[in-house]
Amino acid sequence: MVDISLHLLDLMQNSARAQATRIDVRVSEDKEKDTLTISIEDDGKGMDEDEKRLALDPFYTTRKGKKVGLGLPFVVQAARMSGGDVKIESAPVSGTKVEITFSLSHIDRQPLGDIPATLVAFMAGNPEIELSLRYTGPAGVFSTVSHRLVCEEERETLGQIAWLSLAEKRLRAGLAGAGFRPDGGGVIG
Amino acid sequence: MRVDDLVKRLDLKVKSISKAGSAREVGGGFVGDVLSHVMANVRPNDAWVTVQTHENVVAVALLLDVACVVVCQRELPPETCRRAQSEGVALLWSERSAFEVAGRLYGLLGSRPNER
Numbered sequence: 001m002v003d004i005s006l007h008l009l010d011l012m013q014n015s016a017r018a019q020a021t022r023i024d025v026r027v028s029e030d031k032e033k034d035t036l037t038i039s040i041e042d043d044g045k046g047m048d049e050d051e052k053r054l055a056l057d058p059f060y061t062t063r064k065g066k067k068v069g070l071g072l073p074f075v076v077q078a079a080r081m082s083g084g085d086v087k088i089e090s091a092p093v094s095g096t097k098v099e100i101t102f103s104l105s106h107i108d109r110q111p112l113g114d115i116p117a118t119l120v121a122f123m124a125g126n127p128e129i130e131l132s133l134r135y136t137g138p139a140g141v142f143s144t145v146s147h148r149l150v151c152e153e154e155r156e157t158l159g160q161i162a163w164l165s166l167a168e169k170r171l172r173a174g175l176a177g178a179g180f181r182p183d184g185g186g187v188i189g
Numbered sequence: 190m191r192v193d194d195l196v197k198r199l200d201l202k203v204k205s206i207s208k209a210g211s212a213r214e215v216g217g218g219f220v221g222d223v224l225s226h227v228m229a230n231v232r233p234n235d236a237w238v239t240v241q242t243h244e245n246v247v248a249v250a251l252l253l254d255v256a257c258v259v260v261c262q263r264e265l266p267p268e269t270c271r272r273a274q275s276e277g278v279a280l281l282w283s284e285r286s287a288f289e290v291a292g293r294l295y296g297l298l299g300s301r302p303n304e305r
Contacts, residue, residue, distance in 0.1 A: 001223075001224070001225045002223055002225060002226065006225075058244060058245050058247070058248035059248060059251075059272070059276065067251060067252060068248040068249075068251065068252050070224075070245065070248060070249075070252075073243075073244075073245050073248065074224060074225075074245060077224075077243045077245050080243075
């Protein structure tokens with residue numbers, strides 16, 4: 001995983017596999033505290049204490065025919081490499097929240113990557129899931145919900161390719177307004 | 190060249206190896222630290238040279254069926270060594286830099302058969 005948006009995609013896919021109908025994504029950059037926090041919260045089937053522990057084990061997977069499950073273990077590695085960590089809150093039925101913190105300026109912190117394109121790719125593959133985003137950046141807050149970003153009427157009249165590109169355009173504009181810009185990761189100095 | 194020959198020729202420290210693993214033939218080499226990149230490019234039977242030490246390295250090595258992993262310079266956490274032992278992954282270590290190890294490895298193995 002070369003950037004954070006790919007970890008985000010991986011965790012959203014975990015939520016989808018856990019039969020989530022809603023996923024809340026929060027991305028928050030705090031220059032003063034020097035933190036970058038990403039959280040993914042879903043209303044999927046959740047995990048008990050044992051499953052929670054096993055989810056961090058690279059040799060554990062729920063998928064048949066696979067030897068390893070690398071989604072969360074890669075996230076943990078990326079977070080710890082930059083002086084951060086991963087916290088999982090989960091319970092059967094109520095869903096799962098994964099919170100990842102990074103030290104924003106740490107030299108080994110991965111770049112954010114193309115968050116809007118990642119969210120749109122997920123929306124395209126999972127149109128039935130209500131995806132909400134709240135981004136807190138250097139210039140303010142931007143929040144939206146997939147079903148509001150492009151309304152039902154627009155989806156019907158535009159067709160899939162067109163509504164997805166409209167969604168991406170609106171996401172980019174909203175995020176840019178709150179000060180989001182793709183970055184190169186942590187920096188020296 | 191076998192894994193145990195490689196250990197001698199490159200003066201590597203063995204953190205984990207099995208009997209079958211020592212006798213395994215090394216087909217080529219690969220250097221990489223970004224695990225997704227390694228997953229896309231390393232080949233079965235390669236000797237994989239890296240500075241990553243997280244236990245995820247063992248999972249990637251197992252998944253891609255590499256002949257051995259050579260970790261350079263950075264100290265290996267005990268958990269990573271234990272994992273390699275329990276999964277039967279050959280985990281080797283060198284105090285030399287990845288550059289030095291890769292240079293020596295290339296000297297021994299040369300280019301992979303269908304590499305340009």
